Amino acid sequence: SQQGEEDPQALSIQEGENATMNCSYKTSINNLQWYRQNSGRGLVHLILIRSNEREKHSGRLRVTLDTSKKSSSLLITASRAADTASYFCATDADSARQLTFGSGTQLTVLP
Amino acid sequence: GAGVSQTPSNKVTEKGKYVELRCDPISGHTALYWYRQSLGQGPEFLIYFQGTGAADDSGLPNDRFFAVRPEGSVSTLKIQRTERGDSAVYLCASSPTDRENQPQHFGDGTRLSIL
Numbered sequence: 321s322q323q324g325e326e327d328p329q330a331l332s333i334q335e336g337e338n339a340t341m342n343c344s345y346k347t348s349i350n351n352l353q354w355y356r357q358n359s360g361r362g363l364v365h366l367i368l369i370r371s372n373e374r375e376k377h378s379g380r381l382r383v384t385l386d387t388s389k390k391s392s393s394l395l396i397t398a399s400r401a402a403d404t405a406s407y408f409c410a411t412d413a414d415s416a417r418q419l420t421f422g423s424g425t426q427l428t429v430l431p
Numbered sequence: 432g433a434g435v436s437q438t439p440s441n442k443v444t445e446k447g448k449y450v451e452l453r454c455d456p457i458s459g460h461t462a463l464y465w466y467r468q469s470l471g472q473g474p475e476f477l478i479y480f481q482g483t484g485a486a487d488d489s490g491l492p493n494d495r496f497f498a499v500r501p502e503g504s505v506s507t508l509k510i511q512r513t514e515r516g517d518s519a520v521y522l523c524a525s526s527p528t529d530r531e532n533q534p535q536h537f538g539d540g541t542r543l544s545i546l
Contacts, residue, residue, distance in 0.1 A: 353534060355537075362538050363537040423472055
């Protein structure tokens with residue numbers, strides 16, 4: 321079963337704009353991870369934020385985590401056409417090593 | 432560099448047939464995971480191995496599904512008496528260990544179509 325939801329389900333923006341995607345989850349977690357998936361390909365790990373962290377940066381990516389609200393956001397700044405992909409959040413729960421994924425956000429960046 | 436390799440990339444077979452899907456993890460990774468992804472959804476967990484043993488098989492939908500990893504590297508997911516509802520992309524991932532806070536490295540998946 322899916323752990324939670326991403327919103328929006330789909331997002332279309334112009335190149336150069338920022339893209340924000342949100343994720344909610346249901347159980348307590350060790351960490352939350354964001355992955356990217358291009359059509360027909362596997363998932364690529366983007367960033368991991370631990371449950372005791374509130375914010376993390378990696379290049380043009382900024383992730384926040386609010387464990388009291390069981391939610392996270394992924395911000396991609398200065399988007400590029402090559403950022404077009406599906407983005408998934410995934411949680412690594414206290415008692416398990418496998419990841420539980422949300423349903424994803426389909427991001428389209430228009431040149 | 433060598434990532435996670437899955438073969439075949441596509442498999443089309445008839446309902447009722449037996450299929451095997453293969454995963455070659457990154458060399459040295461002891462943890463190996465199988466997921467299934469339906470169109471428009473995120474991956475769903477099936478089973479994971481730490482070394483040769485299945486550490487958690489709670490995601491396998493029924494006893495038609497089975498997976499092995501006899502030497503702690505390559506893994507095979509086996510599906511008996513396939514049904515149309517088994518059609519999906521089967522993804523394999525590996526990580527250096529199964530300790531906390533490790534990202535997983537995914538292969539490109541096997542797209543299974545049951546006619």
